[in-house]
Amino acid sequence: MAYNQNVFSLADKYFEDKDYSNAVLEYERVYFYAQNSETQKLALQKKALSYKKRGKYLLSAQTLERIPLYAMNLEEKDSVFYEKLLCFYLADDFISAENLLKNKSLDLEENSSNKTLLMEILVYNQLGNYSKAKDKLSEYYKHTSYLSDEDKSLLDNLYQNPPKQKKESTAKLLSFIPGLGHIYSGYWFEGFSAFVVNGGILAFGIYEVWKGDYITVWVAGAGLLSAAYTGQQKRAVYLSKKYNYLKNKSFNNEIKYLLLPTLKE
Amino acid sequence: MRNSFVFILFSLIFVLCFNVSTAQNDILPYKDYEFIKYLIGNDMKEEALTWAKRDFDENKYEKPVADSVFFLKGWAFYSSKQLSKARECFDKVSNQSNMKTGAVFFSSLSSAYLEEYDLGVSNLENNKALLNNNTELYALEQAGFSLLKRDLKLYEDYSKNFSYTTYNLADKEKNLDSIFFSLKNYKKKSPFIAASLSAIVPGLGKVYAGQIGEGVSAFLTVGSFAAVTTENWIKHGFLNWKTLLFGSLGTVFYVGNIWGSAVSVKIGYDDFNEKQNISILYNIHLPLRNSFGL
Numbered sequence: 001m002a003y004n005q006n007v008f009s010l011a012d013k014y015f016e017d018k019d020y021s022n023a024v025l026e027y028e029r030v031y032f033y034a035q036n037s038e039t040q041k042l043a044l045q046k047k048a049l050s051y052k053k054r055g056k057y058l059l060s061a062q063t064l065e066r067i068p069l070y071a072m073n074l075e076e077k078d079s080v081f082y083e084k085l086l087c088f089y090l091a092d093d094f095i096s097a098e099n100l101l102k103n104k105s106l107d108l109e110e111n112s113s114n115k116t117l118l119m120e121i122l123v124y125n126q127l128g129n130y131s132k133a134k135d136k137l138s139e140y141y142k143h144t145s146y147l148s149d150e151d152k153s154l155l156d157n158l159y160q161n162p163p164k165q166k167k168e169s170t171a172k173l174l175s176f177i178p179g180l181g182h183i184y185s186g187y188w189f190e191g192f193s194a195f196v197v198n199g200g201i202l203a204f205g206i207y208e209v210w211k212g213d214y215i216t217v218w219v220a221g222a223g224l225l226s227a228a229y230t231g232q233q234k235r236a237v238y239l240s241k242k243y244n245y246l247k248n249k250s251f252n253n254e255i256k257y258l259l260l261p262t263l264k265e
Numbered sequence: 266m267r268n269s270f271v272f273i274l275f276s277l278i279f280v281l282c283f284n285v286s287t288a289q290n291d292i293l294p295y296k297d298y299e300f301i302k303y304l305i306g307n308d309m310k311e312e313a314l315t316w317a318k319r320d321f322d323e324n325k326y327e328k329p330v331a332d333s334v335f336f337l338k339g340w341a342f343y344s345s346k347q348l349s350k351a352r353e354c355f356d357k358v359s360n361q362s363n364m365k366t367g368a369v370f371f372s373s374l375s376s377a378y379l380e381e382y383d384l385g386v387s388n389l390e391n392n393k394a395l396l397n398n399n400t401e402l403y404a405l406e407q408a409g410f411s412l413l414k415r416d417l418k419l420y421e422d423y424s425k426n427f428s429y430t431t432y433n434l435a436d437k438e439k440n441l442d443s444i445f446f447s448l449k450n451y452k453k454k455s456p457f458i459a460a461s462l463s464a465i466v467p468g469l470g471k472v473y474a475g476q477i478g479e480g481v482s483a484f485l486t487v488g489s490f491a492a493v494t495t496e497n498w499i500k501h502g503f504l505n506w507k508t509l510l511f512g513s514l515g516t517v518f519y520v521g522n523i524w525g526s527a528v529s530v531k532i533g534y535d536d537f538n539e540k541q542n543i544s545i546l547y548n549i550h551l552p553l554r555n556s557f558g559l
Binding site for chain 2: 021022024025028029032033212213214215216219220223
């Protein structure tokens, strides 16, 4: 071991006492005064863990980003990669998680540990990239003996019918007829209501034209209709997003329910 | 005799162990200056704040060491916008310290951010003798306080000490002069006139208050309701439901616009003052950061 354990004693003491704020500070101090890169690396890893214990996942990931990977062996690189991915996942920062996955080096890609593969499946699921998640699952099967054939069959069935995404552009296009975008996203009652409201305003406008009250038509009819019409278009787009979110969440929870127990392995 | 010796020996060991354990949790001032500089410089405010919140028994250390700790603590709190605590720490730096000048200026600046202008000014005045080597900077800070207090006469007195040539200060002096002229030439508008204008022509009060877009929008809204109400009144009579509905809505918008115009004058005035204050604080902060910051 190329580092002096004594330099960590105070920081480790704070960590053991669950005083993570002071542990974070002391690990940074160890990093600052460290004589070699091994000590610096360990200090940053421990600092990241302290942040994680405090629930500050993004800060934890940012701390791990400071660790230079070039001097590490594959196992260490994989461990740091896993921790970063986990922290981005826990912080709900899926954009950063996706960037991390995109920039994964080839040697890591070919030698991922089980826990890293598992995290990748969860992140790809969260991103709605089910084909990639399925690929990773196939890879995971090769490495794990913990999953029963029954669980594998359940997982395969789930991935055969992943949640179909509702396109925001389609929802917007369909809402040309008020309410149709809502119905497309599965919200029938809201769609019907939007149709009635917009139709009612249009009927009022036509009635006013027939009576010759042109200013009333212009201000009340056109003004109200324009507000209600654009409003229902925005709502249709929002509902398509909500539909996708709920469907993905339900699907991902089922996958998590089957996969997470394998972490015990 | 032998028992007493053993007892004393064990007592000493116990006391030493206790001291070691206390020292480990202490602020370690001898080593910390560069480390805290590094934390603040790398935007690790949370870590710096954790350090600054630790107990520090100044009596255990030589004065220069205690001074450096108080200055660093002040900086850590200042960086995290905990200004009262920052001021408290800066004020504890002793007069003999070479950090005193910076501490005085930053303590005053903390008061300025806390809008406790009199406290900031008195702190500068009480320590004027210590700031002899920084007379122009002293004048700049005092001039800044004069502007914050809107004492334009006093600003003119302090600005006489501006050379407009000193590196690090020249730009800030010109900026403060520009703020001075903005404040001097600012014509305060009357909420009463704004309300009256909007009563005559809806939206005109907002235009007077400087919000042209909102004025036009108010004119179109109230005007549209007026037009619809008039149409329905002429064609269907006063008691027709549409006349009453659009008339009531139009009245609400009309009265609301009058009230809004009066309020927008005050909001406009407050906005102007806030912008000027931000600009003043920026211009008195930067030279201090460049001269005494970590």
